[in-house]
Amino acid sequence: MKRIASWLTVFLVGFSLIVRAHEGMWIPILLDIDNMQRHGLKLSAEDIFSVNQASLKDAIVHFGGGCTAEVISEKGLILTNHHCGYGAVQRLSSVENDYLKDGFWAMDHSGELPCAGLTASFVDRIEDVTDEVLEGITDETDIAERNLMIAMRSAQIAARSTDGPAYSAEVKSFFHGNQYILIVKKTFNDVRLVGTPPSSIGKFGGDTDNWVWPRHTGDFAMFRIYANADNQPADYAADNKPYAPAHSLPVSMKGVKEGDFTMVYGFPGLTEQYMMSTGVEYVTEVVNPIRIDMRENSLRVIDAAMASSDALRIQYAARQSRISNAWKKWIGQNMGLERFNALEKKRNFERSFSEKAASSQNEYYKAVMSVLHELHTEMRPYQLARDLFIEVVFYGPQIIDFSRKLDGLFATIEEGAEPDVIESEREKAVRAAKRYFKDSDQRVERDVFEVIIQRYLAAIDPGLQPEKVKEIRTRHGGNVSAYADRLYAKSILANEEALMKLLELGSPKKILKIKNDEAYLLGQSFFVGFNEQIRPQYDAMRAVLEEAMRIYVKAQMEFFPDRTFWSDANSTLRVTYGKVEGCIPQDGMAYLPHTTIEGVMHKYKPGDVEFDLPERLIRLYEEKDFGPYATDGTLNVAFLASNHTTGGNSGSPVINANGELIGLNFDRSWESTMSDIMFNPDICRNISVDVRYILFVVDKFAGASWLIDEMKLVHN
Numbered sequence: 001m002k003r004i005a006s007w008l009t010v011f012l013v014g015f016s017l018i019v020r021a022h023e024g025m026w027i028p029i030l031l032d033i034d035n036m037q038r039h040g041l042k043l044s045a046e047d048i049f050s051v052n053q054a055s056l057k058d059a060i061v062h063f064g065g066g067c068t069a070e071v072i073s074e075k076g077l078i079l080t081n082h083h084c085g086y087g088a089v090q091r092l093s094s095v096e097n098d099y100l101k102d103g104f105w106a107m108d109h110s111g112e113l114p115c116a117g118l119t120a121s122f123v124d125r126i127e128d129v130t131d132e133v134l135e136g137i138t139d140e141t142d143i144a145e146r147n148l149m150i151a152m153r154s155a156q157i158a159a160r161s162t163d164g165p166a167y168s169a170e171v172k173s174f175f176h177g178n179q180y181i182l183i184v185k186k187t188f189n190d191v192r193l194v195g196t197p198p199s200s201i202g203k204f205g206g207d208t209d210n211w212v213w214p215r216h217t218g219d220f221a222m223f224r225i226y227a228n229a230d231n232q233p234a235d236y237a238a239d240n241k242p243y244a245p246a247h248s249l250p251v252s253m254k255g256v257k258e259g260d261f262t263m264v265y266g267f268p269g270l271t272e273q274y275m276m277s278t279g280v281e282y283v284t285e286v287v288n289p290i291r292i293d294m295r296e297n298s299l300r301v302i303d304a305a306m307a308s309s310d311a312l313r314i315q316y317a318a319r320q321s322r323i324s325n326a327w328k329k330w331i332g333q334n335m336g337l338e339r340f341n342a343l344e345k346k347r348n349f350e351r352s353f354s355e356k357a358a359s360s361q362n363e364y365y366k367a368v369m370s371v372l373h374e375l376h377t378e379m380r381p382y383q384l385a386r387d388l389f390i391e392v393v394f395y396g397p398q399i400i401d402f403s404r405k406l407d408g409l410f411a412t413i414e415e416g417a418e419p420d421v422i423e424s425e426r427e428k429a430v431r432a433a434k435r436y437f438k439d440s441d442q443r444v445e446r447d448v449f450e451v452i453i454q455r456y457l458a459a460i461d462p463g464l465q466p467e468k469v470k471e472i473r474t475r476h477g478g479n480v481s482a483y484a485d486r487l488y489a490k491s492i493l494a495n496e497e498a499l500m501k502l503l504e505l506g507s508p509k510k511i512l513k514i515k516n517d518e519a520y521l522l523g524q525s526f527f528v529g530f531n532e533q534i535r536p537q538y539d540a541m542r543a544v545l546e547e548a549m550r551i552y553v554k555a556q557m558e559f560f561p562d563r564t565f566w567s568d569a570n571s572t573l574r575v576t577y578g579k580v581e582g583c584i585p586q587d588g589m590a591y592l593p594h595t596t597i598e599g600v601m602h603k604y605k606p607g608d609v610e611f612d613l614p615e616r617l618i619r620l621y622e623e624k625d626f627g628p629y630a631t632d633g634t635l636n637v638a639f640l641a642s643n644h645t646t647g648g649n650s651g652s653p654v655i656n657a658n659g660e661l662i663g664l665n666f667d668r669s670w671e672s673t674m675s676d677i678m679f680n681p682d683i684c685r686n687i688s689v690d691v692r693y694i695l696f697v698v699d700k701f702a703g704a705s706w707l708i709d710e711m712k713l714v715h716n
């Protein structure tokens, strides 16, 4: 294994010369720098990632744990997507201070708004620890023992690798367990909102334009990292200072041309390129159609509510975006995979794998393909039950997830804990209830409940349904609508006034009565059902599947030595590169690489929720008052490039050959969303806001030129 591990490293670096340009997300300590330079990069590997000197990595931020941001000034100013800052902005918004609708701009440091709970992390170092993690482990090692040894060693390595409370360390698996890498991060938690455009710029085009080219969205927002007097992470304090980074990205004013080298540096979330044909079939033919249908219907309810009042619009803004984003992505993913004959391609590949395996001496390689197919088939009902549990609990009616937030309080009361312990749990429950009611309206929730639970009932094997859900069939005649009416009319979890009063003032004995409430029981039934009937079987099969995948990936590397392999995205820091270029997404149709403000104006629909524009922007357009940010008399808004990106790359910087910021990655075209499973270099393109459009909005539209003054603008 040791040999394989070091061989793997040599392999990754050595064979990079034949990389099919643009596919792949590279670990920054294992860059194929020669190939990148051949494609136009002017930097060295050390300029991109170094632990000994300032490098680009010091400007790359894991934003809120899910998106990417980048440092663009020496005073800790960071740039990310409007859609990444959306939750934070929603929490700061009210009907009176509607920052979602009107935007927000601090005009000096004192105007910046603290965002409780928001974090900004930097990667401190990355180290290949494969040899240590896998020492003595062989293909013969029992799976449970193997996993235990890996978990223990990973925890030991992580524990000895942090230098204080601001640091966290984690050992992550790459190539399905063929490589292990230590990642040490430093996290700041005083992050403040500096500026965000109104949604009519930052979310211009709404769901209609999401995942679509041509695009005209100014999808950006700015925050600032604050540190203590020693420039170290600290909890929020009024006298914290703007963080002085080791590196901040210079901002290019030179413009972006077709063919220019581009590099995207960030934290891509999840790709599944090694997925088997049986897995692709499950995604495209089983789970995506059900999830798409569920979300389409809950969105219908939520969208209508949001259009009916400002209060509902603010209440549901972040949730609606979360639901609709993946909904539309899955539609595109299915379309792309079908058109590209992904299933057929996977099957063909599996056939050639099987041929190689048949003549191999390795018994594991011979067996792995049929083991994987069998596992996928056996796992399917559990996988579906798990996937739809996630849909219901996290994207469906909020009452189910909320129900478990009271469990801590119930447990302390039942255990007869000390009064101060009960009090502290009571406070937690009150806080959770306030958050839940702030972001939900019970009439909307009732309707979401109906459409989601109806579909859930129809989709899940009855043997795997939670008991209470089964009762909707057996005791309530399958009438979800009538059940929802009763539930939302009677449950205390749907009654803000009564529940808040009970939680704040009720005696412990009265509080425990909630445990007989129908909605509470339903919620419990979901969690108990999941933990007892679904999760154990799913996890057990998953562990075997992962082990089989490890062998499958290792075998591929041996069978096809002239192919290039890259490790799937796993929310760790990656570099991907390509160039500014359009594509032909469908027969007879071409995507040009740029859009301009002319297109923004063409799409403008006064009064429309998605395509309205602020008057000031229209005036600037009419007066052609673009400042120094124009190209040939117009303003470029967005561009396409062939970088392999995924969710989590939202907010990543697009960097030119010299290490300067030229754009802000925020999306992919609809045909590209298949790239999470299969990358098609002819079609897959990422979408970025041109940085000069961002500067234009900050400077000319918002009048926040003090922010431009702190950036390093590069003119030639």
Ligand code: ASP
Pocket (backbone or CB within 6 Å): 325, 645, 646, 647, 648, 649, 650, 666, 667, 668
């Ligand atoms: N817009 C995308 C997202 O929200 C980014 C991507 O997947 O390319 O996740």
